[in-house]
Amino acid sequence: QGAKEQASGGYKVYLITMDQMDQHWVNVDKGAQKAASELGGIDYKWLAPDIKDDAKQIECINNAVAGGADAIMLAANGPTAVTAALKEAEGAGVKIIYVDSAANYPAVQTLATDNTAAGATAGKELIKALNAKGVTSGKIGIISVNSATASTVARENGFRKAFDGLQFTLLETQYCDGDAARSKDMSANFITQGVVGLFGANEGSTVGVGNAIAEAGKSVIGVGFDKSDMILSLIKSGNLLCTMAQNPDVMGYEGMKTTVKALKGESVGASYFDTGVSVLTKNNL
Amino acid sequence: MERERRNPVKKVLAIRGIGQVLTVTVGLIVLYVVFGIMNPVFFSSRNIANLLRQIAPILLIGIGQSYVLITGNIDLSIGSVVGMSCMISATMMTKGANPIVAVIITMICCLAIGLANGLLVSFAKLPPFIATLGTMTIARGIAQIANNNYNTDSIGEAAQGFRDFFYYGKTMGLYNTIWIAAVLWIIFNFILNRTKSGRHIYAIGSNLEAARLSGVNVISATNKAYLVSAFVSCVVGLITSATSGMGTMDAGNSYELYAVAASVIGGVSTLGGQGLLFGTVIGASIWGVLQNGLQFAGAPVAIRNIVIGIIVVVSVLLDVIVRSGKGTRKKKATASM
Amino acid sequence: MERERRNPVKKVLAIRGIGQVLTVTVGLIVLYVVFGIMNPVFFSSRNIANLLRQIAPILLIGIGQSYVLITGNIDLSIGSVVGMSCMISATMMTKGANPIVAVIITMICCLAIGLANGLLVSFAKLPPFIATLGTMTIARGIAQIANNNYNTDSIGEAAQGFRDFFYYGKTMGLYNTIWIAAVLWIIFNFILNRTKSGRHIYAIGSNLEAARLSGVNVISATNKAYLVSAFVSCVVGLITSATSGMGTMDAGNSYELYAVAASVIGGVSTLGGQGLLFGTVIGASIWGVLQNGLQFAGAPVAIRNIVIGIIVVVSVLLDVIVRSGKGTRKKKATASM
């Protein structure tokens, strides 16, 4: 099946992300574009639903198949929802590669951050800083996107695990829909409640945490997730301790390389490619 | 008093409110052709099947919203009921319930929300916007609490039949989802046009007081409209959980607005008393074609939003302009919400 | 024609629509006390300052929505205008624009949306729900395109004055955000109650045709209401970008519904012609206290949604019950949207 497409001008590769809003996805796209232009002869297109929604992501997959895809690089919204659509896609001869987050359906390769592990790393960083201040107990607040996004839920869970067996109390997670202003309000409420540490599970949540700490004074320690200009400036000013920076460009770049290898029938190596996180602090910026 | 019965064209043109339907049908055809020219894949039979399957849920919720709008009310809870239906059905199936039992219980829960809407609006006389804003929030809460604040796991192999029935299967070469939408459309169109209940739904939307004084049971007619709305939302929720094979708490977000858009583009008046389900089909199709076509055209979300917004406004504006050629009285009627 | 002027209590009670305001004020006090008992931190002066600052944006958009609702229309574009304002102002400041210039240009863009709303509704006579659904989508698209589909970078040190003015600074011991909301409330309340423009806004909401025949310029009055709505949404957007120190494309999502909730809980009728900005203060406060209090109570999201939904419905229901003791005609008026 793939041969027919090839004749009419290279491989058709689609990148399908969760939505189109985050800088994160843009960086995945950039990486993929870079690899595509390096490799040449690839008809590459980025499809994304307007909002994060399983049904809409499935529609995107169906559309990509209808559009004659040879391969799909997918950032799955959740592990289960898309599996049947992927089965249909594979039935139509489409190769599947996961970037950022995988679904429960076998694929060529998964290139992702291990969100649970990264969440735990964030937790450990926070514990280390609190202990350094002599704080060994108290309340901890978590701000996340919503309870339906698998990746942030995994970060939240990893973060909570890091506190197992310690004297800290983890309060009910607050969901801000990724809205930095709402996260700021929620963080301020947490601070009023007397928390000693705060965790933001994505970019918007982290910005809110940082701003709330900046205003309340630095008695509370904040850690976050993702890298953006605003987050970096909050780290520089000491309002955030650190952030877990993912490498979305690597996901896109390496993902595209894997895709082309798979389409050419070459070996792609291990089925899991950890793109890693780096802990960014004031010191290593 | 002409003999318009003879000529079928005249007969169609004599249907109340057909004007807007025809205007937007032309719009739909133009849109489709434009997208097809931009990207020939759009005309492929595979994409047409796909497109129809994407239009089906919008059509279904459009039917529900049209019923409610015709009574002169509005239903903001549609999206949340979709979410509730998706989560309740999936949660039960992951816990091993028989799909049929799960569907029945889900339906009961959704209809309860519909009944609550109807009673709050007609019996307790709350403004429908606020009553359904309340139930919208409550139903979303129920969707979230159904599986204890998590999306469900996979509904599993046992429910494959369920998934095929609502989404993946085909009957006579057409996806089941399309069949479901078509059959329900025929039924609800028949009820609206040919039964007493349908007549009463138009009557209360046109003039509540006059209908009441004529002995129409206003409460029961309002309830029926909201129950239809909850019913189709429930079906869409089931389609969603069949599509995903799991329950997602966010499912159906903003669907109430899509439903209003589909209805109103198709000529259903937000003032009540006026509208045809034929129009809703065209409205839903325009919505579907836009979403699908813009994605193929590779437009970024921002541009997509701007184009959709403009088309929503222009399609209704066109109708107003077309109608304004025909005297002022009707225009006045559409002036306020 | 009694001498109601003498007795101030009687005077207050004589204000049309004060009934619901008083009912929900009692509700607000009860809620506040309940939350305070559940968690005494809630009563701390720090939390009160915080709470007021969280209520301020809701109050502001509530003022705008109340204006529009009183004209008998609705503004669904509020949330998107908030987002647009946040993104446009932040984008300009990150590119080094002077904050004052940025604010002025942002204001012009937002007011353009308000004017478009007003003209689509009053001049082109589109149904307000659909007209503002269109501009809602368009404005969100503009918010996204402002910085080329990215959230902006930090607006930087240069704009610290901007951030202090709208959010972080204090004047006479109170956060500036609170001052902004209070001052704008006083101004807009005065305009609504004591000026010709305000009276025209009530008149067109009560009976558009009669107002027109009394010499009211319907188009200009409608435009004014939508411009007020766009203005306060713009201010909220500026507050949001000051809060975050960056522009977020999602800012203001669903705010139009919060605004409706605040208005309607406070007794503004979705049918037009009726409502007091006093009520909107109470409505916004209830909304804020609920959000804040439920977090302190540690309620999970699902429960929170259910509680909020129930309170929205009950607060309006209470009013209907209280009023139904006083005859039937008024009840009828609230029956449809």
Place this chain on the structure above:
Amino acid sequence: MEDQNNIVTMEHITKTFPGVKALDDVSFHLSCGEVMALLGENGAGKSTLMKILSGVYTRDSGSIKLFGTEVEGDLTPKKAQKLGVAIIHQELNMCAHLTVAENIFLGKEIVKGRILSNQEMNRQAKEVLDSLRIDIDPQTIVGTLAVSKQQMVEIAKALQAEAKVLIMDEPTSALTSKEINQLFSLIRELKAKGCAIVYISHRLEELQHIVDRVTIMRDGKFIIENDFHSMSMDKIISYMVGREIKEKFPRVTTEKKEKILSIKNLNAGKMVRNVSLDVYKGEILGIAGLMGAGRTETTRAIFGVDKKESGEIELEGKQVSISCPDDAIKEGIVLVPEDRKRDGLCTKLSVRENVALPNLDVICNKLGVINRKREREIADKAISDLHIKLPTREVNASSLSGGNQQKVVVGKWLARDSKVVMFDEPTRGIDVAAKVEIYHLMNQLKQQGIGVLFVSSEMPEIMGVSDRIIVMCDGRVTGELMRSEATQEKILAYATKFENKFENENL
């Protein structure tokens, strides 16, 4: 009164609305085969009493006996219908989006199985309409019909119910004289069949053609019940208003002075074609014509409500351009519109705010801030000048009775100095005493040198009040008469002077 013919007996009925005791210990009796006139001033409680009988409102206390059996508990509209009581409401109650037949059968649709039988309903609707000699297709949308036609559909709907008690609350206020004739012959037929009819009207002169007995109410109280023919009209009026009314059409003579308003060749749509007219200071110019003659449209075009296609308006010799009501008001031309519910009142606003609305320019300072003291004064003055009956000026306009609402509509224009005041059917649906007040008012304006333009469909009134009468037919001015030469016959001749279509085509 307790004979077996007595089919309705209402005793000691009371009903209170917030702030108003609408009915206070009222009794009402009706026998089969009679037409009972229910008379009283605006706000006397006539409509309220009949709404209780037809189940729209519930009584606070009192008893109702229908066809000899006591009604237990509250009536509902449906229950009343089943018992054979039908009502034609004072305010139109139609579903504007539905067809005539759909409206007639609303709530009692004919079904085959569970499916609506539209054909059958259309056929039966046609029968009823034919019996009323109304030429309307049962499939027309009600909203597209003129008010008078809608009123006839209401009547057809009540007839279709084959009621034994038929209540008509001011059925003729919107009808043409031809339609009134049809209605009266129908009432006689129904009476002959043993139907009992309650007839409410403020047009006392039409009562003699049909009425057998009268019940008179005042201020929510029962006053008297008697045979119609044993009472003189003056007697009836004095029972209604509680005092003697001296002149039905008061008249003051003033000198006719210079021309104030001149309309030349006004065209606006089909209903206003080449209309020219002049109004002089110190006179009342009446415009007569049949319903649908285009008088309303003419006043609306002058006032700038509807678009003008061509024509000139000169005010005090200067040409003025009017493109919206605000322009007209600023120039000093105002209009009291015909349909108070639709065009006259903001029902959710208080009486004070309604009166103040067109006068805000006068009572606001330069910044547009309202002077609340002046606002109250203006409202109070209008209330006392026009004897508007209400608890306080702060009540919603919607809570007033029909006639008092009309007075508010008139009252809001009297607070300002205008040059020309146009009244379109200002006395429709208001009682004799209030009518006389409005005539007085027009006379006052005339004395002040204000031009008065007065549209009315009631011949006696237009001849009694105007100084000069122009007659319209089919959108054109067809004749002009001085008061001294005007007779009903002459007016009617002009009013039916339709264009000869055939000739027209040859032109």
